[in-house]
Structures are given as structure tokens and as C-alpha cells.
Amino acid sequence: MGPPAHPPRPGPLERAEALAGVPGTYTLQAAIAACHARARTPEDTDWSRIAELYAALADRTASPVVELNRAVAVAMASGPADGLAVVDTLAGVPALQGYHLLPSVRGDLLAKLDRHDEARGEFARAAALTRNDRERAVLLQRAAASADAHRPERRGGRKDGRHDEPALAPPSRPVRHPSSRLPRSERAPLEQSDDERKGVTMPARLNPYLNFPDNARQAMEFYRSVFGGALTVSTFGEFGQPDSPEADKVMHALLETDRGFTLMASDLPAGMEHNPGSNIAISLSGDEADELRGYWDKLSGGGTVTMPLEKQVWGDEFGMCVDQFGVHWMVNISEPQG
Numbered sequence: 001m002g003p004p005a006h007p008p009r010p011g012p013l014e015r016a017e018a019l020a021g022v023p024g025t026y027t028l029q030a031a032i033a034a035c036h037a038r039a040r041t042p043e044d045t046d047w048s049r050i051a052e053l054y055a056a057l058a059d060r061t062a063s064p065v066v067e068l069n070r071a072v073a074v075a076m077a078s079g080p081a082d083g084l085a086v087v088d089t090l091a092g093v094p095a096l097q098g099y100h101l102l103p104s105v106r107g108d109l110l111a112k113l114d115r116h117d118e119a120r121g122e123f124a125r126a127a128a129l130t131r132n133d134r135e136r137a138v139l140l141q142r143a144a145a146s147a148d149a150h151r152p153e154r155r156g157g158r159k160d161g162r163h164d165e166p167a168l169a170p171p172s173r174p175v176r177h178p179s180s181r182l183p184r185s186e187r188a189p190l191e192q193s194d195d196e197r198k199g200v201t202m203p204a205r206l207n208p209y210l211n212f213p214d215n216a217r218q219a220m221e222f223y224r225s226v227f228g229g230a231l232t233v234s235t236f237g238e239f240g241q242p243d244s245p246e247a248d249k250v251m252h253a254l255l256e257t258d259r260g261f262t263l264m265a266s267d268l269p270a271g272m273e274h275n276p277g278s279n280i281a282i283s284l285s286g287d288e289a290d291e292l293r294g295y296w297d298k299l300s301g302g303g304t305v306t307m308p309l310e311k312q313v314w315g316d317e318f319g320m321c322v323d324q325f326g327v328h329w330m331v332n333i334s335e336p337q338g
Contacts, residue, residue, distance in 0.1 A: 028057040047077035064093045072105060080112040100129035104139065111146055120146035128236060128251055133209060133264060136252055140234060207262040208282050210327060213274040216250035216267045219325045226298040229257030236269075246270060281320070281328035287336045289317070296331045299323045309333075 032053050039045035054070035057063075067090060075083025087106050096102045107122030120143045127139035212219055217233055224231045232254050237247030249267035256262050268274055284295055296309050300321040309319025309331055317333040 210265040285332040
């Protein structure tokens with residue numbers, strides 16, 4: 001006969017949950033993490049328990065971000081209407097003014113309730129507030145999808161009963177705010193792209209993002225005349241701020257060319273100072289001399305040549321200029337290989 005079997009020792013999360021007395025802040029955070037860790041899928045998550053834990057955590061921290069997390073959990077447990085009721089109590093909280101995840105969460109819940117026109121405005125407001133390019137693109141996509149779903153011919157839905165609007169997958173982690181003390185590993189559900197929610201990874205992409213005082217549209221149209229390609233421009237007025245003095249300003253512009261070039265730009269909102277700098281330049285390089293010289297001629301025309309495009313000691317043609325919008329460029333033309 002073998003030694004008697006011993007029950008498995010409880011892990012740190014289980015021990016934290018079993019502590020006697022009134023649980024503290026870190027114990028509550030550990031219990032929330034335990035609920036997420038035990039669930040194999042978002043659907044398996046005990047959202048009612050998580051909502052209770054967030055309520056207790058909110059009582060101890062008085063944090064509006066914790067309350068926003070509770071709203072998400074309530075929506076998952078009881079439905080979007082109940083979650084929206086919690087979110088709406090946070091509308092006037094000063095600490096959340098300018099916090100993009102508040103309108104993001106509200107927009108998602110409104111979309112789930114088929115209040116698509118209101119959802120569009122919330123997603124647009126969130127896109128204007130975030131400083132993350134990828135988040136902004138995702139939020140603008142959701143605003144556009146909500147606007148499309150609000151069209152009269154679409155309100156009746158599809159014959160098969162399904163919705164065309166992309167749904168946000170159930171969050172598996174709480175939303176975070178820079179001032180919150182939630183675990184750093186917890187990631188905001190609305191900071192995830194659609195592909196991330198589906199478990200699909202995307203390769204990283206590095207591209208310049210240019211800021212202009214009020215002439216981003218003119219600058220991007222100029223760059224399209226230089227490089228060609230497709231230009232899309234979204235204004236603040238088109239996405240939730242039609243009566244704002246900045247309605248005609250560019251919230252986000254994207255130029256993508258057949259050569260694989262990508263430029264993004266926006267006008268700076270009021271209150272943000274425009275400081276053109278000389279510490280960053282955009283580089284164009286390759287061995288297709290005629291194409292690169294054509295770019296050089298257009299970029300330097302109307303601008304300032306700081307180094308003429310000519311043969312250098314390393315064997316390539318190289319030049320630097322500042323275009324008419326104050327953006328610095330470097331062009332390097334190498335000898336074709338072979």
C-alpha cells in the first residue's frame with residue numbers, strides 16, 4: 001500500500017481568498033485575478049463574482065476606474081443595460097475627463113443595445129482622446145461601423161438575424177487608468193485590436209506620424225502628389241464634434257502607397273503647442289534613381305535644401321531638405337547591385 005494521498009496544496013490565490021476577516025485591496029485584486037485565471041474562456045468567467053469583488057474594491061479605494069471595471073463586469077453578468085447604468089454614473093467624474101476608455105466602454109454597451117448613433121459618437125470621442133495610433137484606428141473603425149448600422153436600410157438587421165457590426169469580444173481583463181493601482185499585467189479590453197481579440201497576431205509596423213497646427217489636410221494632399229497612393233482623411237466634425245470650432249481640423253489622416261510607404265498625420269487639438277523639431281527626419285532610400293530624384297524634386301521644391309543631393313564619399317547620392325511644411329527629409333540613392 002502506498003503512502004496516503006494528500007490533497008493538493010492551495011496556491012497563493014486560493015490562500016488569499018481563504019483569509020479570514022475583511023479582505024484588503026490586494027486580496028480583492030488577487031481574488032479578481034483568480035476568477036480570470038480559472039476561466040478557460042470569457043464565457044466561463046464568473047462575472048457575477050467579479051462584479052461583487054469590484055464593488056468591494058471600489059468601496060475601499062473610491063477609484064472611478066475600479067467602478068468602470070465593475071460596469072464591464074456587471075454588463076457581462078447582467079446585460080449591457082445594467083452595465084450602462086453604472087457607466088452613466090461616471091460621466092461627470094473629473095478624474096475620468098479626457099480618459100478615452102470611458103467613452104469606449106460606453107460606446108460598446110450602446111452598440112450592444114442597438115443604439116448605434118449614440119455609439120458612433122462615443123467611439124469618435126474616444127478616438128479623439130486616445131494617443132495610441134492603433135487604438136485610434138480601431139475606434140474609428142467601430143465609429144464607422146456604428147454609423148453604417150444606424151442607416152435606415154440597415155436598422156432592420158439581416159434576414160438571418162445576425163448583425164453586420166463587429167462585436168467586441170467579452171473582456172477578460174479589467175480596464176486600467178494610469179493612476180490606478182491595479183496589477184500592471186492587467187490589460188484593458190478596449191485597448192485590444194479586433195485581430196488581438198480573435199487571437200490573431202499582426203506584424204509590427206513602424207511609420208512616421210506627423211502633427212500640424214491646422215494644415216494637415218494640405219500637407220497630406222501634398223505628400224499624395226509626391227508619392228501617389230490612397231489618402232483617407234477624418235475630421236473632428238465627422239466623428240462626434242460637428243459644432244466644435246475644430247470641426248474641420250483633421251483628427252486622423254492616412255496615406256498608403258503602392259510602394260509600401262505609410263504616412264499618418266493629424267492637426268493638433270487646441271491647447272497643444274506645435275513645436276517643429278530638427279531631431280527627426282524621414283528617410284527615403286533605394287537604388288531606383290529616377291523615382292527617388294522625382295521625390296526629391298517635389299519635396300525640396302518650395303522648401304529648403306540643407307544638403308544638395310549629390311555624390312558622397314561612400315559612393316551614394318545623398319541629400320537633405322526641409323519641405324514647405326517644416327518636415328525634414330533625407331534621400332539616399334545607392335548604386336544598383338549586380
